[in-house]
Amino acid sequence: MSETTDIDMLRYCRSQTGRHIMLLVRSPSEVINPLLFFLLVVILFPLGLGPDPEQLSVLAPGILWVVALLANLMICMRLFVDDFEDGSLEQLAMARVPLAIAVLPQLVAAWLASGLLLSLVSPLFGLMLGLPMDVTPVLVASLLMGTAIMLLLGAVGSALTVGVQRGGILLALLILPLYVPVLIAGTRALNEALYGGDPYVALALLGAGVTGGLILAPLAIAAGLRVSLEL
Amino acid sequence: MWRIVHQFGSPPWVYRFCDRVIPWLLPITVAALLTGSVWGLLFAPTDYKQGDSYRIIYIHVPAAVVALAGYYVMALAGLVSLVWRVKLADTAMRAAAPIGAAYTAIALITGAIWGKPTWGAWWVWDARITSMLILFFLYVGVIALFEAYENKTVAARACAILSLVGTVNIPIIYKSVDWWYSLHQPASIKFTGSSAIDASMLYPLLGMIITFYALFALLMMLNLKQSLTEEYAQSAWLNKRLTA
Numbered sequence: 001m002s003e004t005t006d007i008d009m010l011r012y013c014r015s016q017t018g019r020h021i022m023l024l025v026r027s028p029s030e031v032i033n034p035l036l037f038f039l040l041v042v043i044l045f046p047l048g049l050g051p052d053p054e055q056l057s058v059l060a061p062g063i064l065w066v067v068a069l070l071a072n073l074m075i076c077m078r079l080f081v082d083d084f085e086d087g088s089l090e091q092l093a094m095a096r097v098p099l100a101i102a103v104l105p106q107l108v109a110a111w112l113a114s115g116l117l118l119s120l121v122s123p124l125f126g127l128m129l130g131l132p133m134d135v136t137p138v139l140v141a142s143l144l145m146g147t148a149i150m151l152l153l154g155a156v157g158s159a160l161t162v163g164v165q166r167g168g169i170l171l172a173l174l175i176l177p178l179y180v181p182v183l184i185a186g187t188r189a190l191n192e193a194l195y196g197g198d199p200y201v202a203l204a205l206l207g208a209g210v211t212g213g214l215i216l217a218p219l220a221i222a223a224g225l226r227v228s229l230e231l
Numbered sequence: 232m233w234r235i236v237h238q239f240g241s242p243p244w245v246y247r248f249c250d251r252v253i254p255w256l257l258p259i260t261v262a263a264l265l266t267g268s269v270w271g272l273l274f275a276p277t278d279y280k281q282g283d284s285y286r287i288i289y290i291h292v293p294a295a296v297v298a299l300a301g302y303y304v305m306a307l308a309g310l311v312s313l314v315w316r317v318k319l320a321d322t323a324m325r326a327a328a329p330i331g332a333a334y335t336a337i338a339l340i341t342g343a344i345w346g347k348p349t350w351g352a353w354w355v356w357d358a359r360i361t362s363m364l365i366l367f368f369l370y371v372g373v374i375a376l377f378e379a380y381e382n383k384t385v386a387a388r389a390c391a392i393l394s395l396v397g398t399v400n401i402p403i404i405y406k407s408v409d410w411w412y413s414l415h416q417p418a419s420i421k422f423t424g425s426s427a428i429d430a431s432m433l434y435p436l437l438g439m440i441i442t443f444y445a446l447f448a449l450l451m452m453l454n455l456k457q458s459l460t461e462e463y464a465q466s467a468w469l470n471k472r473l474t475a
Contacts (some may be wrong), residue, residue, distance in 0.1 A: 156396055160389045164379045173375055174393060177368040178400050181407035188411070220396050223313075227388045 012097050013105050020109030030078065031113045038071045038118060042125045057130035061190035064125060064139070065146070065183055068118060069176075072147055075114045076154030077171055079106070080162040084228065089162075093229055099222035107155055107218075115147025131194075138193040138203070145206035146186045152210075152217035153178045159224030182209065240317045243468040246459050249452040250472075256449045263442040271435040278432075284348040287341050289435060293443035295338035295363060299401075301331030301447060302366065305373065306398040309391030321387035322462065324394065325377060326454035330447060332370035339363055358412035362405050369397045 024031055045063050046056060083089045083106070092102050122143050123136045131139065157175035161167030189202035238244045271289030278285040305327040312320035342360055343353045354360070373390050380386030463469045 156392075160376065160393060161379070163385075167379065170375055170379050173368070174372040177365045177372065177404070178396070180365055181400070181403050184407045184411040216399065220392060223392050224389065227385055227392065230382070230385055 009097055009101055013101070016102070016105035017108050020106050021112065024109060024113045031117065034071045034074050034114055035117060035121065037074060038067055038121075039125065041067045041070065042128065046129070053130040057132070057194075060126060060129035060131045061187045061194065063129060064122060064131075064143075065186045065190070068122070068143055068147065069150060069179055069183060071118060072114065072150040072154060073172055073175070075110060076151065076158045076175070077168045079110060079155055079158040080225070080228075084162045089225060090229055090231075093225060093231055099225060100218040103155070103218060103221050103225070107151060107221075111148055111151050115144065115151060118147060119143040131190075135190060135193040138189055138199045141203055142186045142189040142199075142206060145203070145210050146182050149182050149206065149209040149213050150179055152213040152221075153182075156217055156220045156224055159221045159228060161228075162225070163228035163230075182206070185209070240315075240319055242319055242459055242463060243472075245319060246456060246469070246472065249456045253449065253452055253456075256445065256452070260442065260445045260449050263438065263445065267435055267439040267442050271439060275432050275435050284345065287345045288432075289439045291338060291341040291345055292436060293440040294334045294341065295359075296440055297443045297447050298331055298334035298338050298363070298366065300444070301327055301334055302369065302394070302401065303398065304447075304451075305331060306394040309394040312387060313391045313395070318384075321384070321391075322455060322458045323451070324387060324390060326451050326458055328370055328373050328377070328390075330450045330454065332367060332374060334443075334447070335363060335367040335370060339367060356412075358409045361412070362408045365404055365408070366401070369401070373397075 042063065045059070049055065049059065080089060083092070093099050095102060119140050122139055126136060126139050127133075154171075154175050157171045157178075160174065161171045164170060185202045185205045189199040189206070191197070192199040192202060238248075267289065272286050275286070275289075277283055305324050308320045308324035308327060311317050312324060339360070342363070346355055347353050373394055376393055377383075377386045377390050380389060460469065460473075
């Protein structure tokens with residue numbers, strides 16, 4: 001039996017990423033529903049708070065970030081469920097590719113379908129809430145990185161609760177406290193940009209979060225999946 | 232030295248150890264709790280700014296200190312359980328979680344009671360209060376995850392992973408909340424104006440902190456004994472011990 005080489009792993013990751021993207025393309029509702037959720041909840045805020053554009057633009061960073069966080073939570077709830085139920089996760093755990101690496105393709109696909117899309121449409125929601133155009137780059141950049149961190153953290157919670165009946169609320173309880181730093185850094189970046197400050201400190205911290213998360217989270221995800229599979 | 236370490240992995244030995252320590256620890260903790268409370272509540276000098284309301288510090292600060300330490304006790308037990316598969320560490324982790332949550336709740340509630348006369352509000356979004364609230368939810372998460380699994384061995388492994396993830400995140404959460412607070416600094420709060428705490432107030436406080444640690448250890452041992460009794464209800468050593 002030959003050792004798994006780096007080339008094998010790369011090839012594996014590429015084909016698996018393709019597979020997961022294909023799965024998402026074939027079931028577009030899973031991609032579109034979180035976006036619709038994002039839009040609907042954003043609409044609820046002006047209806048609840050009143051249409052005053054000045055007040056809305058003050059609240060916009062917080063609203064956008066909290067809603068992005070909730071949309072992310074929805075995605076994390078579904079993340080491993082299908083693969084757990086049809087047994088592919090078990091196969092994945094027994095494959096020669098280390099589980100911590102084997103889960104990466106799915107995370108990449110999930111982020112492309114959620115975080116990336118959400119960040120790209122977020123300027124539209126920013127406009128609806130009266131956010132000035134010139135903070136749009138900061139909004140998109142902070143959401144791009146923030147959604148990646150939240151997905152990595154959420155995947156840890158998802159891995160731990162996938163075997164539990166009705167794990168959805170439990171997942172929220174487990175990972176929302178962990179989202180706090182992301183929320184703080186993300187809204188801080190936006191507020192600094194809005195009031196003429198320096199958003200780069202907060203953005204750099206988000207970048208550090210992505211890097212640290214990419215290194216540590218897969219290990220925790222793999223350990224969590226092993227627990228859920230009772231291996 | 233390793234023998235001592237190994238003994239802590241053996242349920243009969245730990246059960247006997249708890250049985251031996253509790254009769255000593257219980258009266259000492261109760262006495263220290265009474266002494267510290269009376270000292271702090273009656274004999275420590277009155278604060279010139281806050282009057283007598285500051286006296287809740289003798290409950291509030293020790294509870295807050297031990298609440299955070301309790302999380303690390305739990306996470307350490309989780310690490311031992313994950314790495315060396317010591318079953319007793321699972322039990323210890325489960326025993327620590329509700330006690331830590333209770334300490335955090337005490338710190339939050341006494342903080343609210345203290346906040347009303349000094350800050351004029353039950354709840355203020357202060358950095359430390361917010362961090363404590365998040366710590367409370369981290370504890371609750373571990374307890375809820377444990378309850379969610381049918382198989383308690385699996386549950387313990389899941390909780391161990393979660394508490395380790397929490398351990399990595401706690402410093403980040405605390406730092407970020409501090410940072411968040413410095414942006415939103417409300418002007419109404421200027422309560423740590425006085426710099427150092429006077430010795431006549433400090434000694435009872437230190438005494439209470441140590442007492443709260445002792446209380447944590449005591450509650451943990453009682454909890455551990457209870458869990459061991461449930462887990463090993465069928466085993467010979469426990470029956471022999473209980474009937475002896």
